Amino acid sequence: MSTVRPIPTTGTRFTRAAAWVVGLLLTFAVLPAAVHPTEARADNPIVQHVYTADPSPLVHNGRVYLYTGHDEDGSTSSFVMKDWRVWSSADMVNWTDHGSPLSLNTFSWAADNAWAGQAVERGGKFYWYVPVTVRGTGQFAIGVAVADSPTGPFRDALGHPLVENTEIDPTVFIDDDGQAYLYWGNPNLWYVKLNADMTSYAGSPTRIPLTTAGFGTRTDNPDRPTLYEEGPWVYKRGGLYYIVYAAKCCQEFIAYSTAPSPTGPWTYRGTVMPAQGNSFTNHPGIVDFKGNSYFFYHNGALPGGGGFTRSVAVERFSYNADGTIPVINMTNSGAPQADTLNPYVRQEAETLAWGSGIETEWTSDGGMNVGWIDNGDYIKVKGVAFGPGASSFTARVASASAGGTVELRLGSPSGTVVGRCGVPNTGGWQTWTTVTCPVGGAAGTQDLYLRFTGGSGYLLNMNWWQFTPGTS
Known part of the structure; x- marks a missing residue:
């Protein structure tokens, strides 16, 4: 029998020296955190053995499931992304690697670019909306994959794109009345009402007006007068609708707007996370879990990290009394541990x-x-x-x-x-x-x-x- 171990083709190899280096890099790359001396906290970035990007958290049955993109090792001048990954945690500190249950190969019509998506649960099934380029045309489209478990395996729900208008970064939101909405777009911002099957939609996609009142004022690009760039994340809290997104370019920061309905009118509210972290892109994801609110993002803080080799991190935050989101800075200490781990179960x-x-x-x-x-x-x-x-x-x-x-x-x-x-x-x-x-x-x-x-x-x-x- 062979004792030769094949060399992995993906993943970020860490040595003990590299682990020391990342601590040093993080000290200078991100802002320091105030840590209670007895409080266990996350280590940011939360995954270290592969590069991860574009976080999409989903709370289900007492766990946070985190859906991410995957930057291949050594990418220095372009995005090399072939699959998506799933992680989960019961305490926001210890994360379980569930591997890659979805890749470009899942979609027979996809050619390249496994970029930022989002997963949602409905009726006991899990729907993952992702942008890819279409084989033959090279244009971006949005596909949808479905699974019976939050960790997959996922399969192509349609055999063809759900939406095809050359734009990217889908986010999905199900309102209290059961109506689901799909939003996406760069350079524009679109939405469409999904049918109950989550794999078809009624009517035609609607373009949301990008006004300076709704999405802030940009002064450096006459072709894009507002701050909205890409990566929208839509949710509802206390009767108010939030859209959080990557703003300006490049380096992006995270901004947000609010509205009284899922279709607007939107009002610009300001910065969530300033431009930080050795990556020219960023991508938000916000959930409530075990009585607290959490903000997910990515940066380039790992050794070899940068704009094309990114890593997901998380911070805990509290909304202001009026429902506004405070400014959140990147840290290397991350969120406090939400629960202990039981060593007496597998x-x-x-x-x-x-x-x-x-x-x-x-x-x-x-x-x-x-x-x-x-x-x-x-x-x-x-x-x-x-x-x-x-x-x-x-x-x-x-x-x-x-x-x-x-x-x-x-x-x-x-x-x-x-x-x-x-x-x-x-x-x-x-x-x-x-x-x-x-x-x-x-x-x-x-x-x-x-x-x-x-x-x-x-x-x-x-x-x-x-x-x-x-x-x-």
Whole structure:
């Protein structure tokens, strides 16, 4: 059997040195955050092993599902985007990688450019609206994919574009009366009323008037008198309709307008996020989750990051008393943790707050696994609620090499060791076995580091892990 591990074709490889570099870059690239010393917070950007862009959050059954674009590694002069990714979290800090359930290959009529979209749930099905260029014409159109689960797999709902007028960046909104609206556009702004099937529409697309009263005044481009640029995000709160969007260009900032109805008239309200973050584009996404409001965006803060290699981040915010949105700055600390993580139920290895050196892939054992693990790589999981203490640790692992050791450390990659699990050669990278080792000293709520050690080359894959509580 071969011990040669194929080199991944996508993903941002992190070494321990690179992890230090990103901390340094973030210190200078974004504004510092005020952090309560005992409060666990997210690490921004929230995904580190691949580049992500154009966030679209969806709250469903106690989790936030985050739909993103995917910038390929090494893109320096153009967008190279072939698929979309899905992530989810129960606490806004630890994010599970669900892989790519939608790609250009899903649409037989699509040629290129898997750009910014949005997913929504209706009637137990999930509809994902995305812009792509059409095979043969090279013009942009909006397709719709459908799935029975928020994590897919998604399939082309129509076999042809839903809307085709050369413009991009769809957002979808379902009003309280059940009427769904699709908005999109660059350089214009359009909407259409979707039918209840979410895959067809009534009437013709309507262009929203881009007035300076509605969308602010731009002075640097006579062809575009308003600030509206692209990436609209529409939602309703307290009887008021909001449209949040990328403004001006380039570098874009995030602005917003409000209206008494989903079709206007719109009134410009100002800046949500100033131009920041080493990316000439930005894209908003706003949701409420577990009693708080969250703003998603992207920047170029990871090593190798920039305008064509972006990364999604998140901040918690509170609306002003009059319903206006405060100015939100980028931070490297992100949102506070909304809940603790339970180590005594199965946790996917690809659920992490930070990953150093790791990649993820589809697994024969179901779902995703963490792989391409070298000596010194680690996974960080925040806010793990051990309670009185754990007695053992179990993990589902595989290895086609000599294997390695999983060190269980608290607080940092060099923190207190509370357990070590050896991983043998299992006969293949997808030949799975379960290993268990004793644990001592893991109590209270801690940040957990799974640090991998061993010889040279790739050591092991990990699918999931779980602790066993100690007996009183």
